Amino acid sequence: xxxxxxxxxxxxxxxxxxxxxxxxxxxxxxxxxxxxxxxxxxxxxxxxxxxxxxxxxxxxxxxxxxxxxxxxxxxxxxxxxxxxxxxxxxxxxxxxxxxxxxxxxxxxxxxxxxxxxxxxxxxxxxxxxxxxxxxxxxxxxxxxxxxxxxxxx
Numbered sequence: 001x002x003x004x005x006x007x008x009x010x011x012x013x014x015x016x017x018x019x020x021x022x023x024x025x026x027x028x029x030x031x032x033x034x035x036x037x038x039x040x041x042x043x044x045x046x047x048x049x050x051x052x053x054x055x056x057x058x059x060x061x062x063x064x065x066x067x068x069x070x071x072x073x074x075x076x077x078x079x080x081x082x083x084x085x086x087x088x089x090x091x092x093x094x095x096x097x098x099x100x101x102x103x104x105x106x107x108x109x110x111x112x113x114x115x116x117x118x119x120x121x122x123x124x125x126x127x128x129x130x131x132x133x134x135x136x137x138x139x140x141x142x143x144x145x146x147x148x149x150x151x152x153x
Contacts, residue, residue, distance in 0.1 A: 018114030096132030
């Protein structure tokens with residue numbers, strides 16, 4: 001049961017909450033954990049000025065992705081889990097699409113990710129990678145909400 005757990009990480013507090021939950025599950029079940037950071041190369045080509053500096057931007061995006069994975073790996077080690085890591089470069093598409101595709105190819109049995117739980121107009125305008133993963137995933141998905149300081153309306 002859940003021998004392979006995929007944990008997308010982006011360095012946010014919400015992502016870290018998802019990672020912490022995944023590590024609890026992995027320790028309890030003896031699961032293999034793969035930490036995944038998606039670098040979407042398309043973000044480097046938005047606008048004329050950005051396209052001119054695309055190689056430098058991509059280098060920065062990848063370096064930041066490796067920093068995020070290093071921090072996530074360190075947290076996993078603190079919790080007694082030895083994770084695999086992958087910084088995945090993709091051109092176009094959403095992070096959600098890349099997460100689902102990687103879950104398929106790797107054979108993930110569970111995906112654990114943090115979600116901001118945004119609703120309404122903000123979600124409509126910004127989209128939701130977590131929502132895409134839930135709708136399209138080949139495996140069960142555990143969403144971990146951000147910490148809230150009191151009742152939500």
